[in-house]
Amino acid sequence: MAEALLPLPRRFVASAAASSSSSPPQWVLSPTASRADPPRRPRLAAAPARHRRLKAHAAVSDRSEQPKWWEKNAGPNMIDIHSTQEFLDALRDAGDRLVIVEFYGTWCGSCRALFPRLCRTAVENPDILFLKVNFDENKPMCKRLNVKVLPYFHFYRGADGQLEAFSCSLAKFQKLKDAIAVHNTARCSIGPPVGVGDVLDSPEEKPAEASPR
Numbered sequence: 001m002a003e004a005l006l007p008l009p010r011r012f013v014a015s016a017a018a019s020s021s022s023s024p025p026q027w028v029l030s031p032t033a034s035r036a037d038p039p040r041r042p043r044l045a046a047a048p049a050r051h052r053r054l055k056a057h058a059a060v061s062d063r064s065e066q067p068k069w070w071e072k073n074a075g076p077n078m079i080d081i082h083s084t085q086e087f088l089d090a091l092r093d094a095g096d097r098l099v100i101v102e103f104y105g106t107w108c109g110s111c112r113a114l115f116p117r118l119c120r121t122a123v124e125n126p127d128i129l130f131l132k133v134n135f136d137e138n139k140p141m142c143k144r145l146n147v148k149v150l151p152y153f154h155f156y157r158g159a160d161g162q163l164e165a166f167s168c169s170l171a172k173f174q175k176l177k178d179a180i181a182v183h184n185t186a187r188c189s190i191g192p193p194v195g196v197g198d199v200l201d202s203p204e205e206k207p208a209e210a211s212p213r
Contacts, residue, residue: 070134074119078130084141085102087133091156094129098184099153100176101131104105105146111151114170128184155183 073080081087081101091099102110102118122130135142135150143160145164147156155163163183168176 049194054100062145068106069112069115070104070132072115072119073132074122074130075126077128078122078132079117081131081133082137085139087131087138090129090131094158096158096165097127097129097155098180099129100129100180101133101156103133103134103135103142103145103150103152103154107136108150112168114151114168114173117170117173118176121180125180125184128180153179155179157183 004092026177078089081090104115118130122128133142135147149167151169152165152167154165155161166175166179
């Protein structure tokens with residue numbers, strides 16, 4: 001009976017050493033077939049779209065948390081004023097120090113352009129107190145102090161009260177420096193500050209205007 005031939009694994013090949021067809025073929029391992037396939041480098045999976053959106057959202061959130069330009073202060077001698085009472089208390093507590101009040105608007109381009117220069121001036125004059133008054137948050141007080149254009153500055157000092165009031169843009173910043181040189185001199189005052197205006201009155205309100213840059 002003829003023997004059933006079983007299929008041989010592919011890794012076995014017939015040897016060419018057999019010299020005659022009568023002798024059975026010898027089977028040997030093929031050297032080429034025994035080599036293992038080269039290992040494949042693992043492919044890095046792309047980050048899911050959801051994770052990419054989260055990272056982008058985090059980057060946007062970090063930028064949005066940065067303080068806005070009018071929220072930055074040069075140091076302890078620059079204070080934000082949020083009410084009439086805070087304004088009067090700051091003038092009273094300043095004593096004989098020169099006080100410079102800046103009235104500004106967050107929408108005012110001239111105010112924004114001038115602000116970095118004002119911060120440098122505050123750093124250069126730590127003995128002067130700088131008060132920042134947001135016009136939109138303190139409209140009644142600004143109207144009573146006759147603030148009609150922005151940016152606008154008031155100078156106060158002790159019992160001398162209000163010394164000067166004028167508008168000033170970045171192009172005319174020397175005007176503010178000259179006023180500092182005139183009023184920031186050694187002196188002593190006796191009595192409460194005067195000349196701040198009757199901030200309890202309520203005259204007719206008019207919109208403020210931005211001064212030219």
